[in-house]
Each structure stands twice: as structure tokens, then as C-alpha cells.
Amino acid sequence: MQRWLRDTLKGATGPRDNDSRYLLDVHRRDLPGQETMAVYTDGDEVDLCIVGAGAGGSVLAQRLAREGWRVVIIEAGPFWHPDEDWVSDEAGSHRLYWNESG
């Protein structure tokens, strides 16, 4: 888009299509996308099974799901709710680490 046109519109247009369109909905908290997330039964055939929902596995699953893959992640750890279990504090987050010390 031409610079003068963008300046005239003063932010009324969104950014060019990039990864920011996948960012969380600013008007919602909780688990956005949970209701549209695919759930498979044990007998379903999928394209990829990822072991471990860590920093690598989670991103890989998300990127491939965007491209239409049928993806399942297997995770041994507990489910942590992003609003109730995650805190913006380092010492308060130590319990999230997988350190086998209880």
C-alpha cells in the first residue's frame, strides 16, 4: 500500500496478512479456539502424532494444523489453564517446570 494512502487511513486498515492474524482474540480470555479444536478418538486415523506438548511440539502442531494436517499431541504432564495456573511471576511459575521433585 502506498505510504500516503496508509497515512490517510490512519490505522483504519489492518496489517498486511501475516502471523498476527493468528494472535489471541483481544476481547476474549480463557481458552480461545477450544471449541473449534479437533478431538480424535483412539480409532481415528491422523497425519501426525507428536509426543510432548513442549515449545517445539506445540508450535509444530499448530503450524501443521493451520495447513490442514490432522495432528494429535500426546502429553504426560498435567493440563495447565492459561488464566488460572499461569502467573506473571517467576518464583510463582516454578511449579510448572517438569522437574520430578513433586
Added chain:
Amino acid sequence: LTVAVSPSGRDLTRPDHLPHLRSDGEPPDPLWLPRQRAGATPQMIGRYPDYDVLANEANWDAATRAVVRARLGDPPPMRFFTASEQPTLRALCDVATGQDVEPRVPVAEMVDEKLAAGRLDGFRYADMPKDPDTWRLMLRGLDESAARSGAESFAACNTEQQEAIFAAFAKASLHGGVWDELNVSRAFSVCMRAILASFYSHPWAWNEIGYGGPAYPQGYMRMGPTSVLEPHERPGATSEDPVREESGS
């Protein structure tokens, strides 16, 4: 500054705070710092006398607020360390964090709580006992070192003696008794990891160093286009885009 000499008799006239630039190589007495006016800090002194991190707590999410608030009340009695170990632990925490008068961050209680609850770090050195055992050995070693310098216990030493033993601990130059069974350098690392993590998780310590505290959801509410501002944000002085587009795009 109206006070030139601290109660302990140290010179307060040199507010230069970098020990290596001082002729004696010693840090200045912290009493040259101003009294805290907003909120609380350890010993009520700090470099940001009008800053209180808790003034911003309305902008934190409920889970974070609960975690931080829980650190502020009176700590429960110790459960892990025995009655005979507690004075040594308190003296160690005081000398390590430079806390000599109230109000204190209850570092000893915070370390005790962590060990009593078994919330270990999930790793340890191959040549070291488990952290709880290291802590008990370490406290015994400090008392032994104090006894060798003529005092009844580490807690009974005067501040200069405690600082001397602590400095030797930091340099891993303590010997004899417990210290010959323990890798002293790693024991110091185990000790300071718990003490510093506890001290700097307390909002009073945040006030002292001017740490901004938790940042959620503020800062993450309006992600996406930069034209959308959060409630606490103000438009920039200019509308100039710092990321220039290539000509012809």
C-alpha cells in the same frame, strides 16, 4: 544527607556505590540511601523512595495478584529446620542479604517453606548431597567455623565475624570439619540460589531495586496492529513509522 556517620560508626559521606572504584574495596553503608516514602522496602531504604510496585496491582490478573499477595503476610513457623538450626539460618540469610534491622524480607522462612514442601529445583551436582541435606551440613559447618574463631555459634558472632566467615564461604576457602566433606563452592551456590530467589521474589525487594513487577494482562491486551493502544498507553509524539517501507512497495 543529614547523617554523615551510621550507627555502626561507618563513614557515610561517600555515596559512590561501586566497591571496585572505592579505595577500600568495600561497599558503602546502605544507610546513605533515602528513606522509603511509598510502600515498603527491606529496612525502609532504597533508591526509588516514591515507587511502590503494589500500586499497580489492579492491572495484574487475579492468579498473579494472589501469588504475590501471599508473600506479604506474616510467614508461618518454620517446619524444616530444627530449633537449633534456625538462629544460624537467620544469621546466614541476614548477612547474605544485608538485612540488619526490621522490616526484613523473611528469607529464612521462605527457604524453610521451600525445603519443607519438597519444592526442589529438579537438578543437583553429581558430587553433592540432596539440597535439604546440603543445607543442614552447611549450617553445621558455619557453626563449626564460628567455633574455630572463638564464638559460641555463627548466630552469636558479631557482624564483622559473620561477614568474614561468609566471605570465606563465598571464596570457598573454608576448611575443616564439615567443609572437608562438602564441595564448598557448590554448597555456596546451593545456598545463594535459594536465598536470592526468595529475597527477590518479595515485592519489598522489587521496590528497593525499582523492578516493575508482574506484567499481565497489561502489556498483552491489545496485541496486533500497533495503532491499537492499551488503556495505559498514550499515542506517540509523532506518527512516523520507525519501520520504513522500501520505495515502490
